[in-house]
Amino acid sequence: MTNAPLGGANLRGAVDLSSLVRPPAPAPAPGAHEPGSSSTTAGGVVRSATDATFTEVLDLSSTVPVIVEFFGQGVEASLTEFVPQYGGRIALVTVDATTNPQLVQAFQVQQVPTVAAVVGGRPVQLFTGTLAEQDLRDVMEQVLQLAAQNNVTGSIAVSVDATAEAEPLEEPLPPHHQEAYDALANGDFPTAIKAYETAIAQNPRDSLAVAGLAQISLLSRLDGVSPDEVHGKAAADPTNVDIQLVVADLDVAGGNLDDAFARLLDLFPTLDAEGKNRIRTRILDYFEIAGADDERVAAARRRLTLLLY
Known part of the structure; x- marks a missing residue:
């Protein structure tokens, strides 16, 4: 225990x-x-x-x-x-x-x-x-x-059937969002990713689709990943961009967003142009996952800007 x-x-x-x-x-x-x-x-x-x-x-x-x-x-x-x-x-x-x-x-x-x-x-x-x-x-x-x-102090009715499920209250999703949702429920990451990409192509300002794509892509990248194995490889090869990106994904999935940002931003200055672009792209995905109002995003954005310019 x-x-x-x-x-x-x-x-x-x-x-x-x-x-x-x-x-x-x-x-x-x-x-x-x-x-x-x-x-x-x-x-x-x-x-x-x-x-x-x-x-x-x-x-x-x-x-x-x-x-x-x-x-x-x-x-x-x-x-x-x-x-x-x-x-x-x-x-x-x-x-x-x-x-x-x-x-x-x-x-x-x-x-x-x-x-x-x-x-x-x-x-x-x-x-x-x-x-x-x-x-x-x-x-x-x-x-x-x-x-x-955190001001979560309400209550719910104690029903007679304690195992009853709540009635769905959500508004219907847009078609491509629903397609992505259904695909994720079936573990079909490629279809979910394609659905969000289609939604974004039709409306580049669809912020929910952008965030959804970043989140589904994270889950897809981590599908089948062994955390212990990856952390061992990362410790043995701290400059390997591929491995460090996977560890950062694990950090984000585990709620350790600060660790993910620190890992990638520390590595950033040591890389060539291609490596820097990969790191920047991944960090931008993390911004979408966490949301612009997250204080950790604001701090990482400032540091990334300084590194870029």
Whole structure:
């Protein structure tokens, strides 16, 4: 068992998953529920999710903190009776790690059970294995404290059917966005990439397609990658651009955006024109993934500009 206490953790160390495939939810209409209010939302406290439906979980995490438990390989989810004890202040989502490779990659699941949280669309690693009940309650209290710090203090109705899934609330996606979403759900990265490229060709200002393309491309590049093997190669050959780019991808996928920027920007001055262009292009992709309002993006953009000029 590995336990990672939250302590004074904040959410800026994690990559925002909320735009992974679908655009962010529209602003609530006047009088509708807003994150942080005390009103309830439909759907059970306990539900299951897949690669294709996880966007609903991200939306829910703006109302209440969501515990995500990965199970599989003969290991059953163990928190389905524990989380409802919090009366709708915390939700639980169970994910079968054997059939949802995108979520396994995004949460860096190495074994089951693995338990994480999502607060305001951002992931927080919690622990692997199982905890004693008191330790588990301590972790839940830390999650609630973190949620309160980020104004995620709503509640959801405790339904009779605790495993009921939430009704989809998203607006229909544009055709090429939907095509990319469906392809990703099937693990078909080339088709998803082509769909976003087509959307961008039709509308170069489609910022959601640009961000989606950057994110899908990242997942595609990391498909089948062994982190331990890559990190070993990177340590042995610190000037190899190909290997350092893969390590940077792993950093971004794990929420370590600062590490990815530092790695590539430190390498940048030592490279020829072709190498510098590859680094610059990849960093621009990371800008799209993280979003322009991310403080780490602003700092990296300033440093890249200084290196270029």
